[in-house]
Amino acid sequence: MVSTRVATVSDCVAVLEQAFPPAWAQSWDAVGLAVGDPEAPVSAVLFAVDPTVEVAVEAAGGAQLLVTHHPLFLRGTHGVAETGPGGRVVATLIRAGVALYTAHTNADVADPGVSDALAAALGLRRVGPLDPGHSADVHPADAQPAGDGAGAGPTVCRGLGRIGELPEPEPLDRFCARVARALPATAGGVRATGAADRLVRRVAVCGGSGGELAGAARAAGADVLVTADGRHHHVLDTVGEHPIAVVDVAHWASEWPWLTQAAARLEAGLRTRGRTVSTSVSAIVTDPWRLHVPSR
């Protein structure tokens, strides 16, 4: 039996970086440890999409590490005074002894990653990369001998987006109801282009803003692309150019299923190192849209 020792922030970082290698992040991104002492002990970890003040307060209520998908600071930051939300988050976390770690675009392209979790939530089968060029990009970390983080399973870079199949074809309106059931509730809900009775079988997904993948999704044979942040001109052009329906959900909701997956990978990876932590997923809705009144 493996004896368990207290995990530290750096133990958690090591497991997360094996699951979501920082080298896979976009050059403009800001991933990794943003707040906290690597040597600090961790017994409870909170996962959330956005490091908002509300989420920081929740983490301060009992966690020693907050793992978020979106970075706290993406542009130059000259101070962390508590006159702005960024400073308030940093101060709230530091006062409570909570570290902050981010896996963003590196978690988008990793398999398993953000879009794999979305595909699984929708019940898709035979899920594969949307971009065939990424079908065999195995990270050198996978060549490491079993043991170091092996419990977290192998990680492969498969690029943005995934494509999979529904068990049976279903009309677009029923598919949208499936999407609504699979994701946490938001004011905006689910909206779609195309006719309600259009049959859907092959489904492309991209957690976050993936509208630019519509061409790749159609080329891969998708009937529908599920993503977020659809903009008027872009979606209008997309459905004009490609015979594909776009299903638009809240950005926050599309990435939320990843939190449970990432928490499980952290626990599994720590277990192989003889460490245990308890994990939880924040239920705070950080989708900024709070009110939706259908027009008549």
Ligand SMILES: [Zn+2]
């Ligand atoms: Zn995002």
